[in-house]
Amino acid sequence: MIIDCHGHYTTAPKALENWRNAQIAGIQDPTQKPRASDLKISDDELRESIETNQLRLMKERGADLTIFSPRASFMAHHIGDFEVSSTWAAICNELCHRVSQLFPDHFVGAAMLPQSPGVDPKTCIPELEKCVKEYGNVGINLNPDPSGGHWTSPPLTDRHWYPLYEKMVEYDIPAMIHVSTSCNACFHTTGAHYLNADTTAVMQLIQGDLFKDFPTLKFVVPHGGGAAPYHWGRFRGLAQEMKKPLLEEHLLNNIYFDTCVYHQPGIDLLTKVIPVKNILFASEMIGAVRGIDPQTGHHYDDTKRYVNATANLSDAERHMVFEGNARRVFTRLDAQLKAKNL
Numbered sequence: 001m002i003i004d005c006h007g008h009y010t011t012a013p014k015a016l017e018n019w020r021n022a023q024i025a026g027i028q029d030p031t032q033k034p035r036a037s038d039l040k041i042s043d044d045e046l047r048e049s050i051e052t053n054q055l056r057l058m059k060e061r062g063a064d065l066t067i068f069s070p071r072a073s074f075m076a077h078h079i080g081d082f083e084v085s086s087t088w089a090a091i092c093n094e095l096c097h098r099v100s101q102l103f104p105d106h107f108v109g110a111a112m113l114p115q116s117p118g119v120d121p122k123t124c125i126p127e128l129e130k131c132v133k134e135y136g137n138v139g140i141n142l143n144p145d146p147s148g149g150h151w152t153s154p155p156l157t158d159r160h161w162y163p164l165y166e167k168m169v170e171y172d173i174p175a176m177i178h179v180s181t182s183c184n185a186c187f188h189t190t191g192a193h194y195l196n197a198d199t200t201a202v203m204q205l206i207q208g209d210l211f212k213d214f215p216t217l218k219f220v221v222p223h224g225g226g227a228a229p230y231h232w233g234r235f236r237g238l239a240q241e242m243k244k245p246l247l248e249e250h251l252l253n254n255i256y257f258d259t260c261v262y263h264q265p266g267i268d269l270l271t272k273v274i275p276v277k278n279i280l281f282a283s284e285m286i287g288a289v290r291g292i293d294p295q296t297g298h299h300y301d302d303t304k305r306y307v308n309a310t311a312n313l314s315d316a317e318r319h320m321v322f323e324g325n326a327r328r329v330f331t332r333l334d335a336q337l338k339a340k341n342l
Helices: 014-028 042-049 055-063 081-104 120-133 159-171 190-207 231-239 264-273 303-309 313-327 331-339
Strands: 003-009 065-070 107-112 141-142 176-177 219-221 255-258
Touching: 003 081, 003 255, 003 313, 042 055, 042 081, 055 065, 055 255, 065 081, 065 141, 081 120, 107 120, 176 190, 176 313, 190 219, 190 231, 264 303, 303 313, 313 331
Parallel strands: 003 065, 065 107, 107 141, 141 176, 176 219, 219 255
Antiparallel strands: none
């Protein structure tokens, strides 16, 4: 089985975006504020949006199951207040749940949290609990920068985040550390802000001692870990100067990297530097990079090709990357698959 641990509902019907635009307009003019019930999307519309997009490409590229969450750039936690984020998160999570119900063999949900700048993260717990208990979600996306590129929140190691971590440990669900749209003109959303956040998260975790307090907490650092694998020697050296344990002990029992790296040399480096047990297959398609690489003739985000082609993995190790590690990290997913005798 090929499990893609990083998928977003980027092809949702246009009605979702229209409703969101009305919600944003309603921040300034309450007379335009829509109700959640105003959004009407049929099952047939959901099926069409999936079958002609994500599911078609999954079948063409040989992936079986995607951990599916709301579109990352649409989370936009910096817009409005907690009430705005809460309503928006609930709508987006419900749509992903409906997709997982329509295509149970191919999609399983991961929750967007209703984060808002300056708001206590514990306010996200009711939505988290609903998504786990009612929707069967197997993970969450955690935005370390709800401000959208201005980094006004404390680092991930701060006790500010502990209420969420306590719930993650209680439910044994990992968080993918994933920012949303950048509203800072200095940082392109997908080319800079996403990768900055991945790198920043790794450095924050090096600086702190979070996993002493939460030894079973699990994070997935997406987009191949940002700059972390490429500069692993720098991070090892900095940790050494800070008198931290070796990174194998300090981080690698708790953090994992996905394969959303869109060329062969990048995957070769990732699989050479990072232990295989810490790498999960992912593509983030249809996502940030949708074009065809003129050097190869294949889509940049067809990451299965790179994992298959790298000389750094044995067949057994490839199985770990494609399936075994995801089942070990996302234990609720593993339980669901075992219930289906998979």
